Amino acid sequence: MKHPQRDTEQSTRKISRRTLVLGGAQLAFAGILALRMRHLQVEQADQYRLMAEENRINIRLIPPTRGLIFDNQGRSLAENEQNYRIVLVREDAGNVEEALARVARIVPLTSDEVERARKEIARRSPFVPVTVADRLTWADVAHVAVNAPALPGITPEVGLSRLYPMGEDFAHVIGYVGPVSDYDLSKLETPDPVLQIPRFQIGKTGVEAKMEDDLRGKAGNKRIEVNAVGRVIREIDRTEGKAGASLQLTVDAGLQNFMQARMAKESAAAVVMDTRNGDLLGIASAPSYDPNKFVRGISVPDYRALTENPYRPLANKTVQGAYPPGSTFKMVTALAALEAGVVSPEDTVWCPGYTEVGGRRFHCWRRGGHGSVALNQSLEQSCDVYFYEIAQRVGIDRIAETARHLGLGARHDLPMSAVTEGLMPDTAWKRENRGAEWVIGDTLNASIGQGFVLTSPLQLAVMTARLASGQAVLPRLIKSVNGLETPVGGGAPLPFAPHNLARIRKGMYSVSNHRRGTGYRSRIVSEDMLMAGKTGTSQVRNITAAERARGVFRNEDLPWHRRDHALFVCFAPYDAPRIAVSVVVEHGGGGSTAAAPIARDIALRALYGEMPPLAAYPSNQRWEAEQRLNALPLRTLQPPSPGRNRA
Amino acid sequence: MSYLEYQVKTVPSGLRKVFYVNWALVALLCAVAGIGFLMLYSVAGGAMEPWAAPQIKRFLVGLGVMFAVAFIPVWFWRNMAGLAFGISLLLLLGVEFFGEVGMGAQRWIDLGVIRLQPSELTKITLVMALAAYFDWLDPRRVSHPLYVLVALGLILLPAALVLRQPDLGTALLLVLGGAVVLFAAGVHWLYFAVVGAMGSGLVAAVFASRGSPWQLLKDYQYRRIDTFLDPSSDPLGAGYHITQSKIALGSGGWSGRGFMQGTQSRLNFLPEKHTDFIFTTLAEEFGFIGGISLLALYMLIILFCVASALKNPDRFAALMTIGIATTFFLFFALNMSMVMGLAPVVGVPLPLVSYGGSAMMVLMAAFGLIQSAHIHRPRSR
Incomplete structure (x- = not known):
């Protein structure tokens, strides 16, 4: 369309004017941008540089090495084992399924492990290493290492994990460690930051839990450069932490092993206490369980087997069990x-x-x-x-x-769980x-x-030890922390007339050593090791008049859970008491038949410090005793190494 | 002027056109793109892949497109303006129905060969269409309410479609770019005053509608506005981008940490470090000097375009040149404002520097249009 020339020229001039206005406005805005840039980069540069530094550097904790636990002769009860595992990094592995399948061809993997790894991989960022298989043998790890070129994103790693070399023997005493749970954190007011480390393990039960503060140690830290999603770029420097304190228990691993083995077929508990200072030489609850399974992550069927067992292997009957004495x-x-x-x-x-x-x-x-x-x-x-x-x-x-x-009726302060x-x-x-x-x-x-x-078996042992010594001895489980002896508690004379205590001891002596005594069959015949004891049979049911009339209280005729508890307490040697023993056999029947023989074997093992000599048994019981002792499934112990007392 | 009035004899023809290309502008474009390559190389940790090499290829193709567009007479483009605008509207509708959802918004359409972002294309075709419209319009009727209303309709139609995608940033850019052409064409300033007032009203309405059933924006858009107004309110959430970008920028200081020495942008504190936030890498590694240099290069491009528009007596050419130049300005001004915490985080790339094919192609074609207008401008002997 043709417009008049004049209009067009006017219009063009207007466009030019407006274009100049627009250009000017843009220049002005650019000026504002430049000023802003100057403000941020020149005037406030120092402040932002500081913030950038904080952004870049992250402080990471180095988990401390957990303290070791030894028995009273320096045998290892809990240690940190080097543990080979293979980890997978998703972003390097590419196809996760394929990578897992390739690993499974080299290393034995259960479907459980694969499923667990798959879930964890999906949950974590792609660059976070996820453990696929744990506790591998050196051969397996070597296989993986050799095949490394064919396994992108898969690397073998070495770490520390808790190992209990005595297995079942100390499950109830030492307990076990496990990963920190939300519940654990909720119990603490100011949780140690080290607990936030993924896969960090803390004591869950027993000494591991109660002595956690000593065993854990202090975390070190390292300053690392990270990016916004937490990927580690490099390490800048590190401060080493402090390893956890080593503990030495009063318990003798050999005696403990003997006690567990002796009671293996029963639902029973036994405590051996040094009457002179209260040291717990043995504190065994049967049946037991393997704490190493818990450290590794116990399988559901295994756990169910433990919880559904009527003999309650998970319960520490020595301190948790409360029985009518x-x-x-x-x-x-x-x-x-x-x-x-x-x-x-x-x-x-x-x-x-x-x-x-x-x-x-x-x-x-x-x-x-x-x-x-x-x-x-x-x-x-x-x-x-x-x-x-x-x-x-x-x-x-x-x-x-x-x-x-x-x-009795008082809680003894022991580093064990749920002391009654x-x-x-x-x-x-x-x-x-x-x-x-x-x-x-x-x-x-x-x-x-x-x-x-x-009363608990522990309380009965304390009672016996006090009767034997005349002193208010207190049980002690931790002998030393990092080589520092823990003080022996109690020891004050009891407020009883010594001649009255002597009368009681004399009565107990008669129980074991007089022909009509209830514990006579389970006596010790060595002159220097004579035992004084007391049997106990406690009812867990009421005997009705009708039952009494029919005369039905033969324990053997009753279902197991309604049978009487069998108990026996004793101290020895009678002349100069060194040890006190208490034994409770749940639903074992009579104290003289079920508990006393166990207590005698344990007492002899504790007194001699080795397998009891047959000469200590009455001559007509020696053959039987020999059969029994030889059949015990005892562990071969590493020789005591006193040098490690102060490890 | 209609193309019939072009004094064809005064317009260069054939290969002679090469001498009339605005070579200074080409050099400036290459310089800016070169800075982009450097930055993409740096954010990739000193590697051509994955960003720098494809970007260079695209830029070279873009240069070819630019020259191809430039050598075609501008009156052809004017006649095509309506058609181009129509096609981009169709593509926007196509996105509405067949678009792929990326990053929570429908923005892409897959044409098989390339994945096209029709909203990018629309920014240019809208300017072309408006320029052609005002070229056709009787100059005396420019401020006539009816014709202004038509122009307004041309702007609001694509803007509404883009807003539905939803892409608030691009919709705003479309409206602003269109308004610039209207302003340059000489529409009475009272209209702008009225629209400005209405705009304020709309902003008020947007905030008032929040939380009500007829809420005008998506929740994430409200959150972005919130964090713009107070980035520290949510330093690890939505305010994170702004805070981190300011830290990266500020820590660059006067002369920067040096090429490839940036920690903030390199360490992935910043999202989209190779696209919308690439300016922070430049500002961190080359400091204030680097940032101000890029701004200066951009402003020189604007100045050359403005000069070209002023020299051009053809209304279509002048309006299109200033329209495209201002759209270009809006891109980088908005992007820089965003990374410097002066504007909310809207998805606007840094033109020619940010990684991205669609935007680069459209921009180079647009500069081809400016060159075409420059080459084919009527010259008095």
């Missing part, structure tokens, strides 16, 4: 009565096989009765009626006080917790260690 409690009742002066050792009580109190009949274990019994016979033959009588004279509160002096307090009832306890008044029947039940009374 049964007749092993009779020393407490007797001591309380002697101390209170309500009975003299010569006073006799007539046992017709039962006693009637408040219209209720309380039976003696021996239905025909013991006839006339004094203190020594009452302990020796475990006459219930005698204790019913003296308990009524002394009263429950004085019995409970005596029990507490002997270490047990229960030593008295009138105040019943009022507060049951909302009812204490009745005389409760006293009678308590006097023979039934009713409300609950």
Whole structure:
């Protein structure tokens, strides 16, 4: 279209004017940009340079080496094993499935491991190394290394992982380590930053958990250059951390192994304590489990087998189990009565096989009765009626006080999980917790260690050790931390007359060494190692009048979980006590038949420091003892290395 | 002037056109693209792959396209303006229906040979169409409400389609680029005042609609605006880009850390370091001197274009030149404002420097148009 010339020229001039305006505006804006650039890059350069430095440098923690654990002779109980593993880096591997398949052709991989690796690979950034296979043999790793060119993104690595060379023997004592869980973190107010390290392992149970602060050590750190997604570019410098403290336990690995082996077929617990200083020489709970499986990540079927086993392998019965002490409690009742002066050792009580109190009949274990019994016979033959009588004279509160002096009803502070307090009832306890008044029947039940009374095998060992030594010894499990001896606690003389304690010890001696004693069969015949003990059989059910009438209380006829607990406590040698032993066999039947033989074997092993000599057994039991001891599945121990005491 | 009025004799023909090419402008374009190659080489950690080599190839192809466009007489392009605009509208509609979703927005259309970003193309064809429209329009009627409304429709139609993709940055660029042509064509300034006021109203509406069922923008767009207004509110989230980009820039200082010595951009603190945020690499490695030099090169390109437009008595040519030049200006000004924290993060690349084929091709073709206008301008003897 043709426009008049004049209009067109005018229009062109206008366009030029406006173009100049636009150009000017653009120049002005460019000026603003230049000023902004100057502001950022010249005036504020220092500030941004500082921020850039912080951006670039990241501080990473170096996990500390976990402290080692030794037994009292320097044998290794927990160590850090070099562990070969292969890791996969997704971005280098390319096709993950193919890479995993290639690895599986070289290294044995379970479908579980493959699945776990696949999940982790999907979750992590592509440059993060993910462990595909763990705990490989050197041969496997060598295979991978040789085939490296055909395996892009796959590299063998070496790391440290926890190893428990004694396996099942110390599972309950030492526990095991595992990766930090959210639950672990939630329990801590200010979690150590080292816990955030992926795959970092902390103690989960037992000494590993309770002594975590000593064992863990201090993390070192390294400054590394990283990019925004956390990829490491290079390391700038590093400060080494401090390895965790080594622990030495009071436990003797050989004795511990013997105890576990001796009780292997039972659901049982045994404690051996040094009566002189409270050192726990052995503290075994059977059956046990392999803590190494937990470190590696236990499989679901294996774990289910542990949790569904009626013998409860995961429970540490020595300190967690609370059992009615049964007749092993009779020393407490007797001591309380002697101390209170309500009975003299010569006073006799007539046992017709039962006693009637408040219209209720309380039976003696021996239905025909013991006839006339004094203190020594009452302990020796475990006459219930005698204790019913003296308990009524002394009263429950004085019995409970005596029990507490002997270490019952109190939590002993050991670095183990879920140490129970047990229960030593008295009138105040019943009022507060049951909302009812204490009745005389409760006293009678308590006097023979039934009713409300609950004790752990550890408490029974403490009680026995205190009776034997006359001192308030306290159990000790950690002998030294990093070579620094932990103090021995307690040791003050008990507030009891020595002659009363001697009477009790004499009664226990009769149990084991008099022909009519309940523990006579399980006696020690070596003159210098004579044992003094006490049997106990504690009911886990009420015997109804109907059952009693039918006369059905043969344990063998009952289902396992309703059978009586078998208990035995002892100390030896009688003249100069060195060790106290307590044994509880869950639903084992009678204390004299199920618990006492175990306790004797353990006591002999502890006293001799080696396999018990057959000469210590009564001559008619030697052949049987030899068969039994030879059949024990004992571990070959590494020789004690005292040099490593202070490792 | 219509092409019939061109004094054909005064226009160079044949190979003589080579002497009339605006060679200074070509040199400036090569210089800017060269800086781009250097930066792409640096962000790749000192390697031609994956970015520098393809970019060089594309630039060489782009130069060829530019000269091809330049040697075709400008009146051909004017006659094609309507058609080109129509095609780009169709492509935008095509994206609407067949486009691939990349980065949460439908922006690409796959033509088999190349993946085309129609919104890029539209920026240029819109300028061409408006320039042709005002060239055709009786100069006395330029400010007539009816004809202004038609021009407004030409702008808002593609802008609305782009906004639906959704690509707020490009839609804004389209509106601004179109408005520049209107302004240059001499539309009365009162219109701009009114539109400015309405624009403010729209911004108010956009914020008012937030959270309501008729919300005008997507949530991520609101978040970007939020973080622009206060980047420190979310330093590791959405404000991260701005904060990191300012750190990279600022740490460059006066003369920079040196070529290939940048830590911030190299260490992947910055997203899209090879595209939208490439300026931070330059500013970190070459400092204020490097940044201001690139800005100066860009402004020289603008100045040469403005000069060319001023010299050109042909209305279409002048309007198109200033329109394209201003669109180019808007690209780099917006990108630099963004990385320096003066504008919200909108997906605008640094023209000729950022890695990307579609934008590079369109830009080189657009400079071909400017060259064509320059070569074929009416000359008085």
